[in-house]
Amino acid sequence: MKISSSQPLRGKYYHIKTFGCQMNENDSERMAGLLEESGAERVSSPEKSDIIIVNTCAVREKSEDKLFSYLGRLSHLGKKRDKVVGVTGCVAQLYRNSLFTKNESIDFIAGPDNYRQIVNIILEVRKEKRAATQWSRNWQNIPYESTVHENPVSSYVTIMEGCNNFCTYCVVPFTRGREKYRPVKLVLDEVKFLSSLGYKEIILLGQNVNCYQDPDTGEEFFLLLRRVTEIDGIEWIRFITSHPKNFNKNLANTMNENQKICRQLHLPVQAGSNSVLKRMKRGYTLEEYLEWIRLLKSLMPDICLSTDIIVGFPGESEKDFHKTCDLLEEVGYTNIFSFRYSPRPLSAAGRYQDSVPLETKKKRLIELQELQKKIQLRQNKQKVGRVMKVLCLGHSKKDPKIYSGRNEGYQVVNFKADRDFTGNFVMVRITSCGPYSLRGEAVNNALFSLSRINHTTESSYRKD
Ligand code: SF4
The missing domain is CATH 3.40.50.12160 (Methylthiotransferase, N-terminal domain)
Structure with missing residues (x-):
């Protein structure tokens, strides 16, 4: 070259x-x-x-x-x-x-x-074939100013990398290394920079965001989150992924108290059976997980929850699997990411006997996803008739005459509008739905600034 x-x-x-x-x-x-x-x-x-x-x-x-x-x-x-x-x-x-x-x-x-x-x-490619290195223990900063963003209004901001948990099915601690945290100042500088470019939504990223601590001061995640909310221009803040083991009341309260933090949380449970959770080495019981869900729902009844599920983990019985199905009904997730277990190199479970036959794994995954589809459709139908705030991300991929965006719960909302709202918040009346998305139309004079919109807006705009 x-x-x-x-x-x-x-x-x-x-x-x-x-x-x-x-x-x-x-x-x-x-x-x-x-x-x-x-x-x-x-x-x-x-x-x-x-x-x-x-x-x-x-x-x-x-x-x-x-x-x-x-x-x-x-x-x-x-x-x-x-x-x-x-x-x-x-x-x-x-x-x-x-x-x-x-x-x-x-x-x-x-x-x-x-x-x-x-x-x-x-x-240097012609000189040597570069091999992946060992992990650095400290945060490796890449200048954020040059980042090429795929999305002009919503941006990721990485706050930590790696994982210390070693869940028995997971390869991440071996591929991303141990946890290391980005200094608070660098996170805030990047968010301010994004705000100056006109970004309206940021998603704080990390394998375990709620384990975050500033490397110098030890400042915890909920405090970082509060500081991010103080930055002008950013109207919606999300974060992913949170570990149920490290969830705490400070974080729940911070979400509840701040209008900019979306009422949406991805809290991976992985399984609904305590014996499976124990073999996965997740560090919580189902009862403890459900305690957090109850707290979140009591503080924010409109919160949208999503999760990850693995079916067919070694030793998962039919009874264990049905406990996971019961959990989906109990929580009423807005969305789930579900997978068949497959052994991963270096992981502890890779040495377990992969005891659930492939056909059983496939059958359970289909059953789980069918159940979740029904739950989503049932919940989405309850949203028909409501007016909700949507961040418009552009035209729908399937139909250029339709616009597409996300609501506060991170659900896809496709809607008709007589002008282009791309990059803006818009109020959309939901007219119909499927299990995976909502459909609607922009209401007249639909552009709003945050000062006019808060978490009560959705219900105050309800038709009934
Ligand atoms: S599943 Fe998540 S918490 Fe568990 S080891 Fe993997 S990255 Fe860490």
Whole structure:
């Protein structure tokens, strides 16, 4: 690769393919920023690019398979056009140099702690095949000013990385390393910067956001959250992912007391049976989890809750599985992310006997998802007729005449409007629904500022 001075990638085109969670999406945006600072330009297809980065996820076997099938699809490009292909993210960190032998089109691999050096790694690709490194113990700051945001009004802000929990099914502590926290000042500086650019919603990210502590002062997550609410311009604040084991009243109260913090929480339970939770080493019982749910609902009756569920964990009996189904009915989640268990390398459960047959896992997953679909439809029907605040994110992918956005509960709302509300809050009257989204129409004079909208707005606009 030809090197020029301050912008060594000038004239080069790049493409990043991202698999996995919001952390990966945010990492890709940050890597894109570093590449563009160095002069590279983004293109939408790997065919037209000189640099292809595949940012990977290792949480499930399926996501790992996606990497190899994607690389297989790239094989027609060959190496004639002097392309550089890199694998980043959790699969890179997990398999390190062995990836080179699994697929010969890979030129470099870089784990999450290497992203700051991504430009140098690309430039040095011909000299050596860079291997994913060991974890740094301290926060590795990547300048946020250059981040290439996918969304013009809603942005992720990473506040911590890694995990110390070692749930027995999970590979993350081996791919993201131990917890490390971004200093409060850097978090606040980034949020202020995003506000100055016109961002209206931020989503604080981390594997365990409610374990957050400022590395210097020990300031806890709920205090950071309060400080973020003080930044002008940001109207909606969300955070993901919270661990039930580390949930506390301070956080629940902070959510309740502040209008900017969305009444929405993702609280992964994973299973509804105590014996399964114990084997997963989750660190809480079902009763303790339900205590938090009751507290949250008593403080914020309109809160939208979502969760993660694994079915078919080793030793999960039919009775255990039905306890998980009962839990879905009891909580009434707005959304769930559900998966079949698959053993992951290095994880403790990888050494357990994978005792639930594949067919049983498949059957349970379908049953669980069908149940959740009914719950969602039932709940969504109750929202028909209400008027709610929606952050409009643009046109619907399926129909360009329809706009699409998210409500405070992070539900998809598709709506008709006689003008373009993209990037703005809009009041939408819900006219119909399906299990996975709400449909409606913008009400007249629908643009509002926060001063006129608070958490009581939805009910005060109810038709009845
Ligand atoms: S809390 Fe458990 S599931 Fe979540 S990242 Fe850590 S080890 Fe994995």
